[in-house]
Amino acid sequence: xxxxxxxxxxxxxxxxxxxxxxxxxxxxxxxxxxxxxxxxxxxxxxxxxxxxxxxxxxxxxxxxxxxxxxxxxxxxxxxxxxxxxxxxxxxxxxxxxxxxxxxxxxxxxxxxxxxxxxxxxxxxxxxxxxxxxxxxxxxxxxxxxxxxxxxxxxxxxxxxxxxxxxxxxxxxxxxxxxxxxxxxxxxxxxxxxxxxxxxxxxxxxxxxxxxxxxxxxxxxxxxxxxxxxxxxxxxxxxxxxxxxxxxxxxxxxxxxxxxxxxxxxxxxxxxxxxxxxxxxxxxxxxxxxxxxxxxxxxxxxxxxxxxxxxxxxxxxxxxxxxxxxxxxxxxxxxxxxxxxxxxxxxxxxxxxxxxxxxxxxxxxxxxxxxxxxxxxxxxxxxxxxxxxxxxxxxxxx
Ligand code: PLP
Numbered sequence: 001x002x003x004x005x006x007x008x009x010x011x012x013x014x015x016x017x018x019x020x021x022x023x024x025x026x027x028x029x030x031x032x033x034x035x036x037x038x039x040x041x042x043x044x045x046x047x048x049x050x051x052x053x054x055x056x057x058x059x060x061x062x063x064x065x066x067x068x069x070x071x072x073x074x075x076x077x078x079x080x081x082x083x084x085x086x087x088x089x090x091x092x093x094x095x096x097x098x099x100x101x102x103x104x105x106x107x108x109x110x111x112x113x114x115x116x117x118x119x120x121x122x123x124x125x126x127x128x129x130x131x132x133x134x135x136x137x138x139x140x141x142x143x144x145x146x147x148x149x150x151x152x153x154x155x156x157x158x159x160x161x162x163x164x165x166x167x168x169x170x171x172x173x174x175x176x177x178x179x180x181x182x183x184x185x186x187x188x189x190x191x192x193x194x195x196x197x198x199x200x201x202x203x204x205x206x207x208x209x210x211x212x213x214x215x216x217x218x219x220x221x222x223x224x225x226x227x228x229x230x231x232x233x234x235x236x237x238x239x240x241x242x243x244x245x246x247x248x249x250x251x252x253x254x255x256x257x258x259x260x261x262x263x264x265x266x267x268x269x270x271x272x273x274x275x276x277x278x279x280x281x282x283x284x285x286x287x288x289x290x291x292x293x294x295x296x297x298x299x300x301x302x303x304x305x306x307x308x309x310x311x312x313x314x315x316x317x318x319x320x321x322x323x324x325x326x327x328x329x330x331x332x333x334x335x336x337x338x339x340x341x342x343x344x345x346x347x348x349x350x351x352x353x354x355x356x357x358x359x360x361x362x363x364x365x366x367x368x369x370x371x372x373x374x375x376x377x378x379x380x381x382x383x384x385x386x387x388x389x390x391x392x393x394x395x396x397x
Pocket of ligand 1: 039
């Protein structure tokens with residue numbers, strides 16, 4: 001007899017993983033599916049990082065590492081925060097985890113409990129909502145629009161702040177919209193936080209290096225609120241290291257200690273070889289990975305142009321990450337005579353089953369009128385995928 005915990009009933013299946021599963025099922029039937037549903041770079045990890053891993057193995061760095069990460073790595077991350085982001089987190093304020101997903105889970109479990117409110121602008125990375133629900137917190141979602149590049153304004157944020165608000169969570173560059181908050185926009189958010197000293201913010205900067213507008217800006221650079229900002233980052237996206245599993249936070253000391261305490265009872269320290277490889281990654285001059293950023297920028301432009309040729313699809317210009325998040329609600333209520341499209345889930349399913357392209361419904365990210373298209377794929381694949389999407393949508397009237 002199944003007898004699952006109440007915790008499990010609070011969780012939803014990840015929509016991105018569900019799309020991957022459906023694509024796999026079609027592929028197993030011999031159908032050529034182009035997958036634009038995944039959140040991972042299609043590059044290999046740079047050689048200089050793999051060299052550091054090889055050396056770590058040769059040096060037998062294979063024992064349990066400290067729970068919060070090797071000191072040498074935490075020092076390297078502390079220097080990186082100073083060098084790239086103008087933030088002062090001492091090595092004691094850094095916690096290294098098995099992926100940024102774990103970093104965020106630690107943080108939520110450390111800060112959020114029964115009935116605490118967490119403000120999350122939509123579109124959001126799906127995991128934020130699920131982890132807040134896991135901790136019995138209450139996600140308070142603020143919708144944004146494509147006209148505003150999917151960014152929340154400081155005054156919209158302030159309106160939602162109540163006595164029970166504990167945390168604001170967002171990513172910049174954003175998954176799924178690709179939006180990047182400017183220094184002025186972050187300064188306005190910092191001003192709001194200054195007026196509400198009980199509120200903390202988690203700024204997820206894992207796409208920091210995939211930024212097409214120039215300098216990345218961090219919320220924690222504003223000294224008036226820096227002691228209430230948790231900066232999340234990691235090597236998965238910027239260094240093409242999704243399978244290595246390493247993320248980290250810089251946080252106020254009490255939060256860093258709490259996260260390490262939680263992690264110490266769940267996974268202990270992150271993989272020792274990965275930690276040594278990450279020292280090479282974060283110590284490197286950021287220009288060493290610009291070739292990936294530049295390739296993503298070209299693909300963004302290609303997909304922008306091809307999307308603009310599809311009737312009824314509204315786009316904006318994403319400034320970072322590797323996603324387009326077009327508005328596709330013109331197709332709701334349309335049909336090909338057999339299948340009726342009611343919402344973004346139906347449309348993503350239709351594009352997969354009829355056009356053999358995997359995307360993800362915007363509703364999964366809290367934006368029901370949109371579709372997430374990852375352009376972490378080759379130009380040939382992207383061109384073919386956009387043509388398939390165009391032809392598939394043309395069947396609907
Ligand atoms: N944050 C955002 C916004 C992401 O898109 C992802 C991965 O998709 C992560 C965090 C987690 O990254 P990882 O656990 O691979 O470090």
